[in-house]
Amino acid sequence: MNLSVDGRQAFAYTAAHTLDPAKPTVVFAHGAGLDHSWFGLQSRYFGYHGRNALALDFPGHGRSAGPALATIQEMADWVMRLLDAAKLDKASVAGHSMGALVALECAARHAQRVERIALLGVAYPMKVSDAFRDAAKENRQEAYDMETIWGHAPQVPLGGNPNPGMWMHGDTLARLARLAPGVLYNDLKACHEYAGGEAAAAKVKCPVLFVLGRRDQMTPAKGGVAFAKTVAGAQVVQLAPSGHSLMAESPDAVLDALIGFLRA
Amino acid sequence: MAAPKYPGFDTLALHAGQSPDATTGARAVPIYATTSYVFRDSEHAASLFNMERAGHVYSRISNPTVAVLEERMAALEGGVGAIATASGQAALHLAVATLMDAGSHIVASNSLYGGSHNLLGYTLKRFGIDTTFVSPGTPENFRRAIRPETRLLFGETLGNPGLEVLDIPAVAQVAHEAGLPLLVDATFTTPYLMQPFAHGADLLYHSATKFLGGHGVAIGGVLVDSGRFDWEKSGKFPQLTAPYAGFHDMDFEEESGTRAFLLRARREGLRDFGACMAPMTAFHILQGIETLHVRMPRHVASTRKIVNFLQSNSAVAKVLYPELPEHPDHALAKKLLPKGCGAVFPFDLRDGREAGKRFIESLRVFSHLANVGDAKSLVIHPASTTHYRMTDADLAKAGIGPGTVRLSIGLEDAEDLIEDLARGLRAARK
Numbered sequence: 001m002n003l004s005v006d007g008r009q010a011f012a013y014t015a016a017h018t019l020d021p022a023k024p025t026v027v028f029a030h031g032a033g034l035d036h037s038w039f040g041l042q043s044r045y046f047g048y049h050g051r052n053a054l055a056l057d058f059p060g061h062g063r064s065a066g067p068a069l070a071t072i073q074e075m076a077d078w079v080m081r082l083l084d085a086a087k088l089d090k091a092s093v094a095g096h097s098m099g100a101l102v103a104l105e106c107a108a109r110h111a112q113r114v115e116r117i118a119l120l121g122v123a124y125p126m127k128v129s130d131a132f133r134d135a136a137k138e139n140r141q142e143a144y145d146m147e148t149i150w151g152h153a154p155q156v157p158l159g160g161n162p163n164p165g166m167w168m169h170g171d172t173l174a175r176l177a178r179l180a181p182g183v184l185y186n187d188l189k190a191c192h193e194y195a196g197g198e199a200a201a202a203k204v205k206c207p208v209l210f211v212l213g214r215r216d217q218m219t220p221a222k223g224g225v226a227f228a229k230t231v232a233g234a235q236v237v238q239l240a241p242s243g244h245s246l247m248a249e250s251p252d253a254v255l256d257a258l259i260g261f262l263r264a
Numbered sequence: 265m266a267a268p269k270y271p272g273f274d275t276l277a278l279h280a281g282q283s284p285d286a287t288t289g290a291r292a293v294p295i296y297a298t299t300s301y302v303f304r305d306s307e308h309a310a311s312l313f314n315m316e317r318a319g320h321v322y323s324r325i326s327n328p329t330v331a332v333l334e335e336r337m338a339a340l341e342g343g344v345g346a347i348a349t350a351s352g353q354a355a356l357h358l359a360v361a362t363l364m365d366a367g368s369h370i371v372a373s374n375s376l377y378g379g380s381h382n383l384l385g386y387t388l389k390r391f392g393i394d395t396t397f398v399s400p401g402t403p404e405n406f407r408r409a410i411r412p413e414t415r416l417l418f419g420e421t422l423g424n425p426g427l428e429v430l431d432i433p434a435v436a437q438v439a440h441e442a443g444l445p446l447l448v449d450a451t452f453t454t455p456y457l458m459q460p461f462a463h464g465a466d467l468l469y470h471s472a473t474k475f476l477g478g479h480g481v482a483i484g485g486v487l488v489d490s491g492r493f494d495w496e497k498s499g500k501f502p503q504l505t506a507p508y509a510g511f512h513d514m515d516f517e518e519e520s521g522t523r524a525f526l527l528r529a530r531r532e533g534l535r536d537f538g539a540c541m542a543p544m545t546a547f548h549i550l551q552g553i554e555t556l557h558v559r560m561p562r563h564v565a566s567t568r569k570i571v572n573f574l575q576s577n578s579a580v581a582k583v584l585y586p587e588l589p590e591h592p593d594h595a596l597a598k599k600l601l602p603k604g605c606g607a608v609f610p611f612d613l614r615d616g617r618e619a620g621k622r623f624i625e626s627l628r629v630f631s632h633l634a635n636v637g638d639a640k641s642l643v644i645h646p647a648s649t650t651h652y653r654m655t656d657a658d659l660a661k662a663g664i665g666p667g668t669v670r671l672s673i674g675l676e677d678a679e680d681l682i683e684d685l686a687r688g689l690r691a692a693r694k
Binding site for chain 1: 271318338345491513514515
């Protein structure tokens with residue numbers, strides 16, 4: 001559905017359902033350079049199973065008007081304004097990578113509105129190499145290749161996609177090809193410069209789930225596990241075969257982890 | 265930090281889409297000869313049907329063996345995904361049926377495989393889809409034929425019968441300026457010789473029966489999507505960008521973005537038209553693809569030797585092969601097909617139909633049949649077989665002469681092939 005946030009078009013996929021303020025809500029927040037469809041299967045499930053599913057496109061991504069937001073904190077505040085626009089008071093937030101940092105900030109800055117957070121493919125600090133940021137800054141194809149190759153487990157190009165007939169590398173490259181110049185750099189910079197992780201982790205009071213890929217080359221599981229230890233009561237699920245693109249590489253395992261966590 | 269790299273073509277040809285079977289350790293692609301798949305429970309079943317979980321439900325829609333072929337072809341072509349079909353013709357039909365309704369219009373090259381020409385020129389017309397055929401040599405011809413109801417531009421990477429090289433970058437530009445996708449039939453070139461998406465094509469398909477399978481044992485097709493065409497921005501494809509009552513009001517573009525075309529093609533096209541590929545067929549074609557990068561250079565190398573031989577033979581009036589300087593698309597071929605122009609080409613005998621018959625009937629190594637792209641060398645003389653009812657004048661309109669012979673060069677010893685052709689040419693002169 002199209003909403004208006006700050007006077008600009010903001011899109012959120014709702015699994016073809018009308019939002020119902022009486023239902024619990026799950027917001028899905030995508031990672032750098034991506035869009036709502038990155039959570040396609042999972043958001044569709046919750047939309048058809050008694051929740052308001054709100055898989056958003058951050059400004060400048062997918063169907064939401066730009067410009068892209070510069071910091072993780074700005075993105076977290078924007079998510080709250082998106083909930084306002086949708087006339088929803090509270091939500092759980094599931095975020096992937098950059099979206100996971102946003103989910104964390106949502107819980108820290110807006111504790112009264114955030115019921116649970118699920119952090120997928122996350123590490124803190126989320127430093128991005130100079131080479132990657134430089135390539136993205138210059139909108140070089142190399143940056144999209146890095147995002148694609150490091151964004152999946154090493155076996156992905158030689159393995160089978162659980163989604164029949166689809167080629168994960170090709171899909172990621174095609175998504176990135178639709179991105180406006182500068183947006184990937186904006187997102188990578190926001191992740192790289194985000195320094196509020198410890199403070200946010202200390203403030204979080206709601207239940208937290210970490211879902212980590214053991215073959216993640218972008219945010220290695222080791223970093224995610226270490227960060228989870230700084231969040232009181234955090235649950236950790238590690239998916240053995242998965243790289244950074246957990247929702248595509250292990251869609252059912254991610255969904256099962258989210259179902260268990262959000263139903264609890 | 266070193267830049268990461270993708271696996272090379274040869275590696276993808278052998279591995280993309282399949283890891284060793286998790287249950288048995290089988291290294292080769294298992295043939296999943298099953299129609300259907302057991303659900304874990306009712307909720308799992310409902311989730312699979314409603315596309316909330318990935319997986320297989322019924323082999324008309326997807327099958328694990330077929331999915332390996334689909335993913336491998338998407339990897340080799342640089343697409344987002346693929347759908348394997350019962351034949352190359354089924355792939356073309358699936359593309360058209362996914363993109364348009366009655367009242368729509370296609371602009372197609374007139375240098376097409378006869379089966380495609382029949383589908384577009386006659387059969388689809390019965391269902392309200394009209395096609396304007398244009399000479400592909402001038403990309404502006406495509407632009408001039410576009411109407412408000414046009415939904416697709418279409419051509420072959422190497423046309424039929426004259427091996428016209430489609431100027432994909434120029435035709436793609438025409439298509440995109442009109443908010444339309446370009447579909448190409450890439451059968452004659454395979455992804456080894458050319459990857460059309462890199463030149464701007466949006467969709468492509470293969471008759472996998474030919475070089476992909478490579479051994480003349482299975483009929484199949486595969487339709488691949490680049491994922492690069494923005495259906496929403498085009499505004500001409502409500503089939504993909506508006507809620508569809510035939511699939512629970514799904515808006516395919518909103519649902520899946522880059523995968524919208526394949527989602528509808530699979531969930532509607534395979535479901536309703538049902539022209540799916542059997543797992544055994546997928547296995548046969550995968551066996552061929554695993555050696556595509558070894559076979560294609562040999563096909564091309566032998567073709568070059570035979571083209572040279574034929575050019576120097578006095579019984580031959582003309583050889584049409586884009587690597588020859590006299591071919592109208594020679595310069596374009598050098599640009600788009602630097603690894604070679606395939607292994608199927610026509611040549612004209614100086615004498616007419618009777619010479620053609622004598623030529624064909626004298627061959628011992630070449631097989632006289634109606635196919636191309638086999639490991640075995642093949643030959644056909646259209647004027648005495650596929651087009652035997654036509655007068656010389658009608659043949660000329662189809663770009664075929666009474667002495668035109670089409671060869672498909674296989675993997676036999678090239679010297680044996682030349683010896684065989686020399687025997688045929690001696691007979692043709694008698």
